[in-house]
Amino acid sequence: MADAKTLTVPKGATGVLVLADGTAVFGRGFGAIGDAVGEVCFNTAMTGYQEVMTDPSYAGQIVTFTFPHIGNVGTNLDDVEADKPFALGCVVRQDVTEPSNFRNVEPFDQWMKANGRIGISGVDTRALTRMIRVKGAPNAVIAHDPEGKFDMAALVAKAQAWPGLEGMDLAIEVTGKDNRLWKDGVWTLGHGYALGEAADERPHVVAIDYGAKNNIFRNLVKAGARVTVLPATASLEAVLAQKPDGVFLSNGPGDPAATGTYAVPVIAALLERDVPIFGICLGHQLLGLAVGAKTLKMHQGHRGANHPVKRLSDGAVEITSMNHGFAVDTDTLPANVRPTHVSLFDGSNAGLELTDRQAFSVQYHPEASPGPQDSFYLFERFVEGLK
Template identity: 70%
Template sequence: MENLAGWMARHNRIGLAGIDTRALTRRIRAAGAPNGVIAHSASGEFDIAALLEKARAWPGLEGMDLAKDVSTELHYGWGETREGGLWRLGFGYAGAEGEDRPHVVAIDYGSKHNIFRNLVEAGAKVSVVPATASYEDVMALNPDGIFLSNGPGDPAATGEYAVPVIRQLLDTGKPLFGICLGHQLLGLAVGAKTTKMHQGHRGANHPVKRLSDGLVEITSMNHGFAVERETLPANARETHVSLFDGSNAGLELTDRPAFSVQYHPEASPGPQDSFYLFERFVGSLRK
């Protein structure tokens, strides 16, 4: 029987032990997320002063475009080279069946694969393109709808090349759906601003209120930036808010078929309260 430490070492994974996690949580809650360094020394001796200097010198995520680092490099059809829909015990991954499925082109800014599985589950055919794909690259695939994925980094930095493309895509009138970073990029594309949060949202138990009917969804979140609701233009309506801190968690446009959420409706891991968003998006492509 292999212990946890052995398993993590074999898979080259980092772990922390012997710290007061409650004290760390209280510090982050009061002072915001601090910079930190994870260091290893076979001898157990460390130059603490040098490590502190390294931590303090890190500039943070603001201004960092990390989407390019984790995006796919090539266009591919999801389900052609990978599994299609959701995985179920005893059945495995569902296939992408049917020839008349609406075609979604997903721009991959660092997407979780379960997003593509959920799009297939909702009835779509999915093609995936890199974060740096041009408007012409996307439209050459003849999409019925466009999806903007999640991803890491500062949305304003990624937006330098992504926002002009998204604006052109919005002008086509084709339905558009964004998640997490995709939500922030949609906000930037319509003229809103994003901001670095004092404390990011990390976890699979975040309550979000749907403003249309007051329904509360338990969601999975993992983001350190947020759309500033005060900067939303007249044609953008807030649709969801976080019940932890009241920050924006969703928006939709009133003059074009586009909407987005800050949280992760695809779960993996996390609650499955929000699959209806995939059904709403793919359903709009059939009209």
């Protein structure tokens, strides 16, 4: 790492990450050629890089993978959370090798190029992660040029001009645009995705898509629900027209307070009608805002597949997947809302439920892709409660 404004590009460097403070991190570029600006975060998961890159919650972000061997199993058509990547790019330690996995369809570097995403390898990701932990998640530009020709001053200026995620509504950019009936169940080896039943006798869940991971819908189907997905901007009338037995609030990117300008009034109106609600990640934060709590930008955020969360009802610890840079401020929860889960990393809120309504939410990802499956009971609890 060095000062970009005073540094010449090292010989052989074809990729660079330029932070808004002028710090430059050089490496070997792969994937698409060009540059992109966003927030740099780090993810500690040892598996699931394709799921991470296609998670809409990573819109506007450049992912630093702490696990060194990213790309070694290639890519396939199943391990995706959306129909395209949403993370802007990634920073990895080791060069992407030839894939070694029977499920591989396309090498990771080719997949990145085909999808317009930039990667940098050969980076000391441990040092970069430690810097983020100390200074917080920085704004930066990731760039790749096969000839190593970079206008460093221009890249610094671009990073400094980007406004950052705070105050930014990204859900509006990543949400689906149309109503759709979701049918797929969860994936199993040798069988692919199960075909869920759309039987009318199943409880009908209307899922509001703020940038949802597809595996959430699959787990709702597995738990026994019939699922209809609506866009993030769906009105109260549009939701109620579906005659839902319950409403699900999805994950998504950006600042929940910004998304809340149009989402919170709908959620608050649903609460007034005592419509059962279950929220995950951004959906959790929006439910918090709808009951009168506040959200805050975290110093570094939580991103990985090994985050311990304590369940306050019985003291059990769930090992969870997380991906969020904002959190509900527990101190602002009203009297009719109680915290249900807490992060054992930093004590931040990881779940809440209303005492006078059928509504609860969690900050983490119980659909667990990638990650363990400790928390599937939440889907069962929600769907069973609708029968």
